[in-house]
Amino acid sequence: MARKVEIALGVGLIVALGVVGVEFLLLGDRAVAYTPMSATTLSVRALTQPIPDSVPNAQQVKLGQYLVRVGDCASCHTREGGAFLAGGLALSTPFGTIYSTNLTSDRHTGVGDWTPDEFYAALHEGAQVHGGALYPAMPYPYTTRVARADADAILAFLKTVAPVNERRSTNELTFPFSIRALVHGWNLLFFRPGEFKPDPGKTAAWNRGAYLVTGLGHCGACHTPKNSLAADRPSESLQGGTLDNWVAPDLTANTRTGLGSWSSDDIVEYLRTGRNARANAGGSMAEVVSYSTSLLTDADLHAIATYLKEQPARPDVKPNDPDAVAMQRGAAVFSDACTACHMEEGAGQVRIFPPLRADAVSQQPDPTGVLHIILAGDRTASTTTRPTPLSMPSFAWKLTDEQIADVATYARNSWGNRAQPVNAKQVSDMRSNLALTDH
């Protein structure tokens, strides 16, 4: 999920420089190239391999390994086909390509030579070891909340990761976006460094959840809406974001779009297995579940659930009524093309094919996620408990833009669902964003 943040932040950075107008932001998603999901096996093995007690600082290294799971560092710092945490993943932005850094213990190209102070500065201030600011592709606005002891533990673990001498490719940003020093401008505007401060009025579980969600876990990087300069809107924390042609759904107590109708156990099951009675983890969240949440302790998952369950509900926005004839056409498409898996009445087949009735992704105000899934297909997370990654194929070849708009409108407004209708223009825009053709 962090990858998407990086893109949004990268865009925001550039806009904040005042070099280009906001219209570039609007074009932003369109130019983002699709990056295939990296194979999870290698990273999951490295993230779960037992650390022998004979290692001098075994306890610290074990903690560091665990925190690397919490931060989902592997998603961005491991490229497809590359070594664990050796970086080099290309993060495509409309302004060029940013490559993730090498976090292995290599002394020349990795963090082998880094001191704890230098590493803490990177997490806490977004400062690079050899001077200059990190691009906010790295979610330091979140990792700034990480406690010093945890930062030290992460570095201790990284120093045990087999060294890979792999210098990352030079970022291919077009001028003037290539001027790294200009990041300071963005930082001045939007970055507030500071470790997490527990709220003494809340339970230990809530505070632990808050530390994970708003810190290393950087959930809001995707799930919090961004302002026009692509920085978080603090007042709308976790109300759902749109980036890289995906929707990161509302995580507040809203019963329609958020987690209001999910129990804490539902949240824990979803994060642990990638599926529950309400939803399957797909899109970018599939990686987050595979590399991160499925590998966390029960206590931490319950803490995350406790914190999320207390987020004030996102205010409802009343959608327009759908056109009756469009609903009729949508019902026809749904009955013929969707019920094989999602069943009549959108009941789904629980923990196999996600229900669409009362589904939050379907009812997000922004239909980006629904359209992405219909056009390009989707695959659920693979986890130890549910290893088989079920997939949905692309329907771009089978359905026209009008048919996709109608069936999306139908699914968003049937069986008790309610959300803004979709039009064919939105579908055709998404089709070109995803570089999919019509047949």
Place this chain on the structure above:
Amino acid sequence: MSDSEITRRQLLVGGALVGAACVTGAAALHDGALGAPPRTIKGAVPWREGTADVPPMVQGTAYRFFTAGEQAFIEPAIDRLIPPDETGPSASQANVHVFLDHQLAGAFGRGDHFYLGGPWPKGTPEQGYQSRLSPAQLYRTAIPAVEAYVRDQHAGKTFKELGAAEQDVVLRALESGEAKLSGADGKSFFDMFLQNVLEGYFSDPIYGGNKDMAAWKMIGFPGAHYDYREWVSRHGERVPYLTVGIKGRPGWSQG
């Protein structure tokens, strides 16, 4: 004819045809298609965003395989096998000739799904199609032979110029094997031709035939629905599904 009687010329013509078809057809292969190389899958089932196992779809109705002379035989002949009547359209009204044409121009015509190597002893009827000819070669050699047979039997007329009853006599003679063709096995050809016409009439419209799903509607077949499990226990109820093809039905676009 028996397969051992094939002429050198027919083989050469057929070989050139197969070569040409391979050049044009290779790019169209997809997973699971006839002639696609087998793959070994390890670990997770492969999946890539934006992809699906898209069936090869016929675009337009222009001829790609049949020559003008062959068209003059095929179009009337398919309508003797499936004539128009009050229950449904004729084969040509359902675009069966388009289906045949595209099938013969592609993997089926090349015989990608057949073993076409020797030896070629005459097989028993139970052994099905036994020939060194690919389907495209069979059509290409048999149609002129049938026309030659018709000219011989009907004072120089072509098949198209015959009345319906006379055309039926010719087709029956091919079916029974009574018609002895020069340079082609009339019965092998008729058997495959009839089979292909039925396939075109009842296949999904994306393959060129069964225009407007008319053949399916005629027999009450609801078409390409994934399954009916939700209806299995609902005895006595009429399944409300309307006839639908792989690429949909009018209701998907019309209110």
